[in-house]
Amino acid sequence: MTDVAIVGASGYTARELIQLLVRHPGARVRMATSRQDEAPRLDTLHPSLTGRIDLACEPFDPDRVASAASVAFLALPHGASMAATPGLRARGVRVIDLSADYRLNDPRVYADWYDHEHTDPAGLEEAVYGLPELYREAIPPAGLIANPGCYTSTAILALAPLVARDVIERSGIIIDAKSGVSGAGRSPKLTTHYPECNESLSAYGVGRHRHTPEIEQVLGDIGRSSGGGEPVEVIFTPHLVPMDRGILATIYAEPKGPASEHDLMDLYRSYYEDSPFVRVVGRLPATKDSAFSNFCDLTVRVVRGRILVIACLDNLIKGAAGVAVQNFNLMTGHPETTALL
Amino acid sequence: MTDVAIVGASGYTARELIQLLVRHPGARVRMATSRQDEAPRLDTLHPSLTGRIDLACEPFDPDRVASAASVAFLALPHGASMAATPGLRARGVRVIDLSADYRLNDPRVYADWYDHEHTDPAGLEEAVYGLPELYREAIPPAGLIANPGCYTSTAILALAPLVARDVIERSGIIIDAKSGVSGAGRSPKLTTHYPECNESLSAYGVGRHRHTPEIEQVLGDIGRSSGGGEPVEVIFTPHLVPMDRGILATIYAEPKGPASEHDLMDLYRSYYEDSPFVRVVGRLPATKDSAFSNFCDLTVRVVRGRILVIACLDNLIKGAAGVAVQNFNLMTGHPETTALL
Amino acid sequence: MTDVAIVGASGYTARELIQLLVRHPGARVRMATSRQDEAPRLDTLHPSLTGRIDLACEPFDPDRVASAASVAFLALPHGASMAATPGLRARGVRVIDLSADYRLNDPRVYADWYDHEHTDPAGLEEAVYGLPELYREAIPPAGLIANPGCYTSTAILALAPLVARDVIERSGIIIDAKSGVSGAGRSPKLTTHYPECNESLSAYGVGRHRHTPEIEQVLGDIGRSSGGGEPVEVIFTPHLVPMDRGILATIYAEPKGPASEHDLMDLYRSYYEDSPFVRVVGRLPATKDSAFSNFCDLTVRVVRGRILVIACLDNLIKGAAGVAVQNFNLMTGHPETTALL
Amino acid sequence: MTDVAIVGASGYTARELIQLLVRHPGARVRMATSRQDEAPRLDTLHPSLTGRIDLACEPFDPDRVASAASVAFLALPHGASMAATPGLRARGVRVIDLSADYRLNDPRVYADWYDHEHTDPAGLEEAVYGLPELYREAIPPAGLIANPGCYTSTAILALAPLVARDVIERSGIIIDAKSGVSGAGRSPKLTTHYPECNESLSAYGVGRHRHTPEIEQVLGDIGRSSGGGEPVEVIFTPHLVPMDRGILATIYAEPKGPASEHDLMDLYRSYYEDSPFVRVVGRLPATKDSAFSNFCDLTVRVVRGRILVIACLDNLIKGAAGVAVQNFNLMTGHPETTALL
Known part of the structure; x- marks a missing residue:
């Protein structure tokens, strides 16, 4: 049994993390922190948790976290995570950080996209x-996990086989992504006010969404490890869709040579053979079928010589809390699927 | 042609008012005001109005309003309306006030329910x-119109025939009302944040919604004018429904004597014979059929001796902007339906 | 480990049943049947189950079911259930029937409301x-369970304490209930076609919904067992709400004597003290907080002397598949909450 | 005043057509036809039209149509339109056909994509x-109008300036389009059953949607008329979005030379200078702002050297009924915007 804290x-x-962890036979949520004064x-905070967990938040204090838990999940805004992490690591707490603070290797890239310096190189x-x-091999011994972004996971899982096997051109990759509104977080604002975004669809952050460098970094790494040195360059267009959960990415890439759907599907099936949460499907996936689950569903098509990959997942589960628990499972020696099926 | 201002x-x-008025052959929106500094x-403010009207807001100034317009529509929060109205009336501007400030006859009742004194008795x-x-007779000469609340109009139109003809008991009337989210206004807050209220349904303000005294006052007036002196007492339960527009009220009343659906439907048809915007229908009305319109749809049923009235309308149109234009039509001598069909 | 069949x-x-059962440590889905020819x-049938269960349907055959499973969940339309059940019972299979076929004690009442004779008295x-x-005591040894209707469970859980303690008048109870669209089943029809029911709200089946006699029968039983002999009579009005899941019932009852919210809340808390899935809450419950769970949330208010009970649950879980698993747990000696938290 | 028929x-x-036409000062709906036996x-058929028009359908009979109307709007499925049209044209009735039957110039292309021969060359x-x-010049004298498809109009309005001015490569144009559910018509089916498509997003018809050849044909025509002879080739991916109305297309094209957002926006503004229903906007357009209107909103971005055009419109209005009325206005000498603002 591993004692964990939710920071x-x-x-x-x-909320999703706690919901998953109360079902986990090898984890116990011993502490939760909040910056709210009243220690709610x-x-x-989350009425749906009534009857599932009996715990009040406390202010964040690394000594208290270290005395209560050996693993801390950080569900903080970027900036706040890298302020809290060093103190936890110094006290031996293993950290699974759900913010963007540790995702980009290069602190200058971080500073460019997040508008402030990185304070924990x-x-x-x-x-x-x-x-x-x-990175299934690197995760088990890790002390600090950078949990990926939701759009990022969708795009990377969809493109990794093509980049790893050097099937496609590495520039001009178009990622047309669509997300439910929970991806925008819980702070009320006009763009996520119900009568504004309900019954509406729009693109946002065109050309400047912060998941762009993350996608390019990871795909670049994959590409390098399989031989090719060119960077990966994507055109990433997120859209806001009137639904709670789910991301669907429709991806267009140019093959380096002739491509057949049949061969590509085989490539995907073999690439993800040992990945229980990637479902390579023949049908066109719908976000609803992976909602509330840790699955990523994807398929491949060839249209007029262009490769289309269509992938979807639940942004709050496979895109955030679920993959955090998947990482936790790997770090603590549980089967990867524990509490996630 | 009447020049109007939107305050x-x-x-x-x-937004709905302006949309209706740009289609109105006898009205010209000459001025709009906003408290926002930058004179948007x-x-x-409302991208949907692009290409429909070419006007920038200015700060509220009663002299400027009076020089530009003979009728002002006040779409202000309560409190702000009764601060602005006296200056406009003093300058001869006719006012259609969409706030709650002039709806309750008794300033003490107003103070009780709105938590501040009434400053314009x-x-x-x-x-x-x-x-x-x-009140079709009283409206044409009026200088100041208190435009009714959205729940109020639904409930009153549904109950007026029964109270006017003294068909039902006046206490214990149950109004179970359900509203789309636009009724909560345009200021973002947690309860109307998309991922909170989408895919959810809840009651709110049980026993203390401010439309309660308004419903009771108007129904009481109707009752008195038809002979009975007892006050009307309602149990009003509003609910928030995951849709943009529409109110549906399901109303339960106890008949004073035996009631038949057939007779009641006749009563309603005859009561609203000259009201072009009340549609007495045989089917169970759906909010969608009156959405984006100035119609109120209603029907009557008798279940186990209890009278049920089911009524619906678009809270932003028949419940606010549309009835304001209907009042404007009566005040300015246009056919009641102008710009509203 | 209990082998089960889904008929x-x-x-x-x-789908919901299977999803719950694949997480259940003491159940194994060994068989599923379908009337579709192609043995899907x-x-x-349910893409969301990909990777969770590897099973093809077969035609219904009681011998085959009996050889594969000791418990059968029947998710059939009414009529079909009472055709299949006798054969299963004759072969010793315990049946949890999710249709309406065994809910009404009196076959004449069944015939009145379901328009055909009951064939399995x-x-x-x-x-x-x-x-x-x-009925926690009667369920463990049962061979045939009539799983309750979704509206029914909501209404009964909301009213049982008041009837059992003889707090309210037994006639004139108003149940204004609102349901998400999944309650209407999976067969496409115009009323549940997305562009018809999205962004719309309406009442349906007013005065003639089939859950009415079921509610009255069970509440009548409760009333009788606590002394009072009068039948219970409800006015039940269902509404269709544009959301997937969830039922919320707003219930109005007349107390026999003075009632206080405080005392009533105490009554509810004590009545449901040993029921892990009923959450008596202070806040006004929202369907979203019980969605995808086996909880029923409820609260009590007193408005102008009338008792209001507001209760909600997930129609597919606590209103159908979840309570079926809860019954299964009781029948097979598992803790009541297994696979349901 | 022009008498019209709805076939x-x-x-x-x-429904949308009739709603627009009852507001039209120069049109009178004299007849409506339906294949339903009971002459509804x-x-x-459309409860929202209650109180707006008082007319019963009759079976289609070209003589009757010709005696009642000089213009007929055909809102029939493809196949049915080309069966009805010749008889109407022979009797001198001008036809605005909203089906796909007359959109493709080449009957062989029609046969390929619609799986049956064209019977009215x-x-x-x-x-x-x-x-x-x-085609503003060609429409006024026309006897037969092929009203464009909804996706088609979105894509063509978004791409016409780029093709006309020869700014982009003509192959590899990616049209990632998203549509509300009303685009799928009014016949219930599983994919548009509320609990299936609500809270879900998916692609469909990838590589084989019937609007593909229509888009390519019209853009090819535009390209030819401005000098270049190459055909236009698009990769068109439609998606189903959980909302009633609206199409948004995100289009990716490769410029032939360096492109600046500023110049491109100027190009669009000048190209659509005389088109009252195309709003070239700086913001990223949201479908909601053009919903229930005849506007098409669009903007242009340059991301990593690729041109993005984002365009949206209401599929039922600007994508169908509204543009039909716009055509009617041009054909009958009314200002283009009559009944459409």
């Missing part, structure tokens, strides 16, 4: 990128 | 309650 | 009404 | 493609 318990990701109970060095389908 | 242009009600254009005296189906 | 696997209830795989005799919060 | 009155397009009233010869922004 930053008020958002949707924390978890079931006050040592943590950056230590961090392992927590996408189990790609 | 308080940033909310949903103002209307199509910046003279306005209260002057104001005519702007529900054309009931 | 009638193509609908939403079956479960993950073809012996089964009616044997059947235990599967609402664990009321 | 095929039961679908969503017909329009307000039975003479009609094909006569038909004018009814996209006023491109």
Whole structure:
């Protein structure tokens, strides 16, 4: 049994994490923290947790976390995570960080996209990128996991086989991605006010969404490890869709040579043979079929010589809390699927 | 051609009003005001108005309003309306107030329910309650119209025939009302944050919603004018429904004597014979059929001796902007349906 | 480990059942049946089950079911259930029937409301009404469980304490209930076609919904067992709400004597003290907080002397598949909450 | 005043058409036809039309149509339109056909994509493609208008300036399009059953949607008329979005030379200078702002050297009924915007 702490318990990701962990036979949520003064109970913050967990938040204190838990899940905004992490690592707490703070290897790239300096370069060095389908070997011993972004996981799982096997051109890859509204977090604002975004669809952050460098970094790594040195360059267009959960990415890539759907499907099936949460499917996947699950569903098509990959997952589960638990399973020696099927 | 001003242009009600008025052959929107410093254009506040009206807001100034317009629509929060109205009336501007400030006759009742004193009792005296189906005679000469609340109009139109003809007991009337989210206004808050209220249904304000005294006052007036002196007492339960627009009220009342659906339907048809916007229908009405329209749809059923009235309307149109234009039509001598069919 | 069969696997209830059972440590889904000719795989019928279960449907054959399973969940339409059940019972298979076929004790009442004769009166005799919060003692040994209707469970859980303690008048109880669209099943029809029911709200089946006699029968039983002999009479009005899941019932009852919210809340808390799935909450419950769970959330208010109970649950889980598993747990000696938290 | 007929009155397009036409000062709906035996009233088919029009359908009979109307709107399925049109044209009735039957110039292309032969090649010869922004000169005298498809209009309006001015490569154009569910018509089926498509997003018809050849044909025409002879080749991917109305297309094209957002926006503004229903906007457009209107909103971005055009419109209005009325206005000498603002 591993005692865990939830640092930053008020958002949707924390709620999903706790919901998964109360079902986990090898984890016990011993502490939750919140910056809110009144030390709210978890079931006050999240009424759905009533009857599932009996715990009140406390302010963040690394000594208290270290005395209560050996693994901490950080569900904090970026910036706050890298302020909290060094103290936890110094006390031996293993950290699974769900923010963006440890995802980008290069602190200058971080500073460019997040508009402030990175304050924990040592943590950056230590961090392992927590996408189990790609880094299953590196995760078990890790002390600090950078849990991937939701769009990022979708795009990488969809493109990794093509890049790894050097099937496609590495520039001009188009990622047209669509997300449910929970991806925007729990702070009310006009763009996510119900009468504004319900019954509406729009693109946002065109050309400047912060998951762009993350996608390019990881795909670049995959490409390098399989021989090719060119960087990967994507055109990433996120859209806001009137639904709670789910990301679907429709990806267009140019093959280096002739491509057949049949061969590509075989490639995907073999690439993900040992990945229980990637379902390579013949049908066109719908977000609903992977909602509330840790699955990523994907398929491949060839249209007029262009390769299309269509992939989807639940942004709060496989895109955040679920993959965090998957990482936790790998780190603590549980079967990868524990509490996730 | 009547020149009109929109005072308080940033909310949903103002947007709907402007949309209706640009189609109106006898009205010209000459001015719009906003408390926002930067004097935003209307199509910046409301992108849907792009290409429909070319006007920038200005700060509220009663002299400027009076020089530009003979009728002002006030789409302000309560409190702000009764601050702005006296200056406009003093300058001869006719006011159609969409807030709650002039709806309750008794300033003490207003103070009880709205938590602050009423500062314009003279306005209260002057104001005519702007529900054309009931007060069609009083509206044309009025200088100050109190445009009714959205729940209020639904409930009153549903119950007026029964109270007027003294068919039902006046206490214990149950109004179980359900509203789309636009009724909560345009200010973002957690309860109307998309991932909170989408795919969810809940009651709110049980026993203390501010439309309660308004419903009771108007129904009481109707009852008195038809002979009975007892006050009307309702149990009003509003619910928030995951849709943009529409209110549906399911109303349960106890008949004083035996009631038949057939007779009751006749009563309703005859009561609303001259009201072009009340559709007495045989089917069970759906909010969608009256959405984006100025119609109120209703039907009557008898179940186990209890009378059920089911009524619906679009909260932003028949419940706010549409009835305001209907009042404007009556005040300016246009056919009641102008710009509303 | 108990081997189970799903008889009638193509609908939403079956999908939810299978999803719950694959997580159940003491159940194994060994067989699924479907009337479809082509013997579809479960993950073809329900893509969300891909990777969770590897099973193809077969035609219904009681011998085959009896050889594969000791418990059968029947997710069939009414009529089909009472055709299949006798053969299963004759072969010693315990049946949890999710249709309406065994819910009404009196075959004449069944015939009145379901428009055809009841063909298995012996089964009616044997059947235990599967609402664990009321019949926890009778369920463990049962051979045939009548799993309650979704509206029914909501209404009964909300009203049982008031009827059992004889707090309210037994006639004129108003149940204004609102349901998400999955309650209408999986067969496409115009009323559940997305562009018809999305962004719309309407009442349906007013005065003639088939859950009415079921509610009255069970509440009548409760009333009788606590002394009072009068029948219970409800006015039940269902509404269709544009969301997938969830039922919320707003219930209005007349107290026999003075009632206080405080005392009533105490009554509810004590009545449901040993029921892990009923959450008596102070807040006004929202369907979203019980969605995808086996919880029923409820609260009590007193408004103008009338008692309001507001209760909600997930129609597919606590209203169907979840309570079926709860019954299964009781029948097979598992803790009541297994696979349900 | 022009008398018009609606041939095929039961679908969503017909409903929208009638709603627009009852507001039109120069049109009178004199007849509506339906294949349904019972000659339903329009307000039975479409309850929202109650109180707006008082007319019952009759069976289609070209003589009757010709005696009642000089213009007929055909809201029929493809195949049915080309069966009805010759008889109407022979009797001098001008036809605005909302089906796909007269959109493709080449009957062989039609046969390939629609799986049956074209039976009215003479009609094909006569038909004018009814996209006023491109063919404003040809529409006024036309006897037969092929009203464009909804995806088609979105894509063509978004791409026409780039093709006309020869700014982009003509192959490899990616059109990632997303549509609300009303685009799928009014016949219930599983894919548009509310609990299937609500809270879900998926691609469909990848590589084989019938609007593909229509887009390529019209853009090819535009390209030819501006000098270049190469055909236009698009990769068109439609998606189903959980909302009633609206199409948003995100289009990716490769410029032939360096491209700046500023110049491109100028190009679009100048190209659509005289088109009152195309709004070239700086913001990223949201479908909601053009919903229930005849506007098409679009903007242009340059991302990593690729041109993105993002365009949206209401599929039932600007994508169907609204543009039909716009064509009607041009054909009958009304201002183009009559009844459409």
